[in-house]
Each structure stands twice: as C-alpha cells, then as structure tokens.
Amino acid sequence: MTQAIEWLKVESLDLEGQGVAHNEEGKVVFIDGALPGEEVQVTVHRRKNNWEQATMTALRRESAQRVTPQCRHFGTCGGCKLQHFHVGAQVATKQRALEDALWHLGKVKPERLLRPIEGPTWGYRYRARLSVRHVAKKGKVLVGFHERKSTYVADMNSCEVLPPHLSAMLAPLSELVMSMDARDRLPQIEVAVGQDTTALVLRHLEPLSTGDLARLRAFAASRAVQWWLQPKGPDTVHRLDDGGAALTYTLPEFGLTMPFKPTDFTQVNHQINRVLVGRSLRLLAAQPHERVIDWFCGLGNFTLPIATQAREVLGIEGSETLVARSRENAAGNGLAHKTSFEARNLFEMTPADLAHYGPADKWLVDPPREGAFALAKAVADLHQDPSIAPRFTLPKRIVYVSCNPATLARDAGLLVHQGGYRCTAGGAVNMFPHTAHVESIAVFERD
Secondary structure, three states: OOEEOOOEEOOEEOOOOOEEEEOOOOOEEEEEOOOOOOEEEEEEEEEOOOEEEEEEEEEEEOOOOEOOOOOOOEOOEOOOOOOOEOHHHHHHHHHHHHHHHHHHHHOOOOOOEOOOEOOOOOOOOOEEEEEEEEEOOOOEEEEEOEEOOOOOEOOOOOOOOOOHHHHOOHHHHHHHHHOOOOHHHOOEEEEEEOOOOEEEEEEOOOOOOHHHHHHHHHHHHHHOOEEEEEOOOHHHOEEOOOOOOOOEEEEHHHOEEEEOOOOOOOOOOHHHHHHHHHHHHHHHOOOOOOEEEEEOOOOOOOHHHHHOOOOEEEEEEOOHHHHHHHHHHHHHOOOHHHEEEEEOOOOOOOHHHHHHOOOOOEEEEOOOOOOOHHHHHHHHHHHHOHHHOOOOOOOOEEEEEEOOHHHHHHHHHHHHHOOOEEEEEEEEEOOOOOOOOOEEEEEEEEO
C-alpha cells in the first residue's frame, strides 16, 4: 500500500540517479526523479527497516540545475535517468560520487583530482541493445529500450542519445519487423556503429523464411546497414551476406584503426574513448625501455596504444575470442612484434600466478563492473610477504580505469592500505551522459 508522507529535502543523488533524503524518523528515502536541493513530497512504494523507496509526487522548491528533458520519451523510457539534470551538474555529481566511494568504502583520498573527462552529450551511443516486441493489441511492433522499472518495451520512435541515423531508424525497424513472418520470434536487435558502417544483429528464435531474408536485404540496401544474424548464443552470430566495409573505430592520436565484430566489447562512446585512452597513456607515461602489462585488455583498446610507446606489452584477457581479436589488431597495425596476449580467468589470481607473468614497470587495469579484486589481493599479499616470490617486483605505477566506483574503491583500499601504493590521482569520466553510470580513472604509485 502506498502512502503520502511529509515534505522532504533532497540532499544528494545516489549511484542509481535517485534523490536521497531523510524523513522525520531519520530513515533514508530514495526518490525517483528528485534532484539535490529540492523540496518534494513523495509516495512511498517500498519499505525496509533502514530505507524506503519513493516516487516524487509534488515539487515545492525546484533545483536551479533542473532542465527540460530533450527527449520526448524521457520518464517512460528507462534508457536515461538524468535528462532533467543539467549536464554540468551531472558531471560534478559523478565526480563527487567517485570521491565519496573512494573515501567511504576504501578510506582512500586521491592526492590530486583530475579534471572530469567530458564529450558529446547527445547522439553518443554507438552501441545499444534494443528490445523487440510484437504487441498485437496495438497492432504494431515496439523497438527500443525497456520502460523505466519495467519489462515492457517503451513505445518510442526516436532516441536522443543514439546517433541521429539510428534514431531515425527506430520507426522503419518497427515496420520492417511487423512485416516479417517471424515477428513474434525476434526478441532483440543489437546495434553497433563503426567508422564506416552500421551493423544490426538480429536475434531470431526460429529459422528465417526466404521472404524474411529478402526483407532484411531490402532494408539493408535502403538504409546502408549490415545485417548479422544470431540464431542462438553469441558464438552463433554471423553475417547475413559477405562484403561491405568492416566495423572499425579509430584512435587517431596513436595512428591506430581497430576492427571489431558487433558483439565484441567496445566502448559505447567512441569520442570519450579516444580522450580516455589519451589521458590514460599520459598518466601511465610508458617509456621506450619499459615492459607493461595490460590486465583485462579486451581487443587491445589500451594495449596497442601502449605498444607505440613501450618496449613490450603483455595483454591478458578472460575471453579467448577477444584475445584472438587483439592479436589480429596488433598484426594489422604493425605492432605484433611488441605485443603478446594470453587468455586466462582474471577473477582467480594468486600471488604465484602474478609472479608467473614476470615483473613489469607499469600496469594498466581496465576491469568490468566486478573490478579486479583478485589482482589487488595478490598485490597486497606479495607486498605483505615478499618471500612468496623473492625475484618478483611489483610495478611502480598502476593506472586503473573503472566502470564501477564501488569496486574501484574496494580495490583501491587494498592497494593503498595493504599493497604499498599511494593513490596519486583520480577523476570521473562521463562516458554515459544522462545516466547515473560513473566511469573513472585512478593512478597508484609505489614509493
């Protein structure tokens, strides 16, 4: 049962983009749609012993940072949570979220705050997974993101964070799927935009008819896109037809072109990725005589730029597929002689495993949301007991790129309090404007 409660003053935003307030009992209330500094009335729809979840129902004092959302579907579509918050304030809030996480979770305070990395705030999303749903009652197919806090697909015909040509494609994609024989067996379309082409990966739960294949080919010809088909798991993804330009992104500062497949992990925001790679390498400052290890190397996004500066680079990644792609990309960019790659589970690292890879002057660490706990713990163990690997020396510098402030803070606490490192710098990266997602970068130095 819902219940209206007193007016509340919003104190901050949490990592989910919800306003945070305290009610008259001192209990924390998380408020969807509320911004710091506002006075709001809410309806509580979930109660726990220490907190409550609520939705804003009235606004008495409005934040000076509240703006009119640009997207007509904001509030219904769950793709963005913060379009009502000025983008400059979004960045400042993400920087504070990073600092708060480092201090409260890891008891770590960077010696220097880096200026947040910012870039385009609209049309930046070069990767997306669009849900597809045939709704017979509406007599149409919905193509888009899920509704906020719902499994339903939002009824949308545009998206301000997708590149304009993809936003304009939502309605035609809806019409295309509606015309297909398999319209009820097509749950999603994954999109990936490269330098010269756009790929659409169609998940289909039954073989496609000759007529459906012809419809896809006609759409591809009229929209200048490539169709890829996914009949089962990600390893079954294949091109509908051969030919055409390969998917690539570029890192012009380093003279690199990076081919990728539409299901490979690449950064959503290509412009921010270029800036992030450039800043990371300046912070790493690899020298021509140094050996560097790139942990969680993916398809070589950081490995290959490092190879243009260091003597040698070892890239280590959990996915065999991405390791193979890394080797191909190194060869294609003329860097095979300075790089080597290995696939292994990086969530199960011991000090002995670490010593096996040999000493390196510097590390770059770019883990998924789970962070790099096993790696940080192995570092701490080696620092606490050097006799485990007497000939092994830890790197003098670690640049850690994170997509989750909480796991970065946890790992930073290990590196600083048990691993013998100082956190010399840290800053936020606005990879996903208008969302609560916080990317960041931190630097650790060993005395």
